[in-house]
Amino acid sequence: MNPAGKTLIFAHRGANKEAAENTRSAFDHALTYPIDGMETDVQLSRDEVPVLWHDRFLAKLGHPVKHIDDFDYSQLQAMNFASHFSRDAKHEGIMSLQEFLDAYRKRTRLLLEIKNREWELRARHEIKVEQTLAMVGQVSDDRIIISSFNLDSLIYAQQRRPGFPLVYNFEDEQTLEDAREVLAAQPFLHGLCMPIATLDEAMVNLLRGLGKSIAVYTCNSDAEIGKALEWGVDILISDLPQKALRMRDQNK
Numbered sequence: 445m446n447p448a449g450k451t452l453i454f455a456h457r458g459a460n461k462e463a464a465e466n467t468r469s470a471f472d473h474a475l476t477y478p479i480d481g482m483e484t485d486v487q488l489s490r491d492e493v494p495v496l497w498h499d500r501f502l503a504k505l506g507h508p509v510k511h512i513d514d515f516d517y518s519q520l521q522a523m524n525f526a527s528h529f530s531r532d533a534k535h536e537g538i539m540s541l542q543e544f545l546d547a548y549r550k551r552t553r554l555l556l557e558i559k560n561r562e563w564e565l566r567a568r569h570e571i572k573v574e575q576t577l578a579m580v581g582q583v584s585d586d587r588i589i590i591s592s593f594n595l596d597s598l599i600y601a602q603q604r605r606p607g608f609p610l611v612y613n614f615e616d617e618q619t620l621e622d623a624r625e626v627l628a629a630q631p632f633l634h635g636l637c638m639p640i641a642t643l644d645e646a647m648v649n650l651l652r653g654l655g656k657s658i659a660v661y662t663c664n665s666d667a668e669i670g671k672a673l674e675w676g677v678d679i680l681i682s683d684l685p686q687k688a689l690r691m692r693d694q695n696k
Contacts, residue, residue: 451677451692452480454555455685456662457498464529466496467536471548477686481553481679483661486541488564488572493517494541494579497525500561504528512538513564542579549580553587555659555679556580557613560594569594573601583608586657591637595626602632611659614638620646627654635678637661640668648675663688 458470459477466484474482485498490513502510505523512520521537541556548554558576560569580588591611592598598610612626616639627633627650635657638647643660651658659679663669669688672680673695682688 449676451673452553452679453685453688453692454481454483454553454659454679454681455479456483456681456683457485458482459685460683464526464533464536466498466539467526468539468543468547469526469533469536471544474685475548475551477689479552479685479689481555482548483555483557483681484544485557485559486572486576487512487559487561488568488575489513489515489517489520489538491516492568492571492575494572494575495520496539496541496544498559511561511563513568541576545579549588553589555589555591555611555681558590558592558594558597560592560597569597570600573597574604577601577605577608586634589634591659595630598633599630602630606632609634611635611637611657614642616642618642620644620650623647623650627651627656635659637679637681640672643671643675643677645675666691 455474457465459473460470462473463469471482484496486494487497489495497512501508524535525538526533526536556576558572586609589609589611590601591613593613595612598612601610611634614636637659640660640663657678660672660677661681663672663680663682664684669691673692680688
């Protein structure tokens with residue numbers, strides 16, 4: 445939960461308006477602001493190395509029908525994951541989860557979203573979960589949180605590491621009743637992360653009544669950021685963390 449009731453501002457895939465998302469440059473840019481945390485996305489290379497990439501495909505890199513798991517880690521390192529942002533950007537191969545944790549876990553809070561896809565074998569889903577938990581290690585608080593849109597992955601994570609803070613990501617079409625059902629069936633969940641458009645008083649009351657954390661994505665407009673701050677969410681994820689920070693400070 446947020447310290448002293450303060451909404452925490454998380455940079456979405458780093459400062460992705462200033463550098464290519466999920467690269468070291470984007471994360472370093474994000475830390476030039478007084479952010480509270482950073483969100484990133486974990487996928488798995490063909491040779492089972494957890495790496496940071498959001499999209500289903502590699503279209504941004506000129507491979508519109510290829511996935512991350514079509515390539516070994518060494519091949520992904522050789523690709524330029526900054527090229528789609530700017531032709532002048534320095535070459536940046538894919539960042540591994542281990543590199544990310546080594547570089548940033550002592551500097552800010554982290555939200556690791558595990559991207560388990562429908563085309564992957566369940567065994568690979570489980571490998572991704574196991575490796576992420578192993579790399580993070582034991583935790584005594586919620587400075588590192590794991591989230592996923594794949595509820596089965598979170599259930600598996602809970603079985604492997606009881607007590608680890610796990611957040612279920614909601615889709616646009618999921619409702620208050622869905623929230624009631626999933627939290628009743630899976631009381632281990634630390635909280636929910638939902639689209640800001642779906643947040644309302646009833647959802648806030650449900651989560652607060654159950655003592656669950658509330659995270660919202662992706663808050664970029666004044667209205668979206670203002671709504672998240674008004675409801676006092678725990679984590680506000682934004683592509684414009686500097687704007688969210690400014691609005692939060694003005695609303696103190």
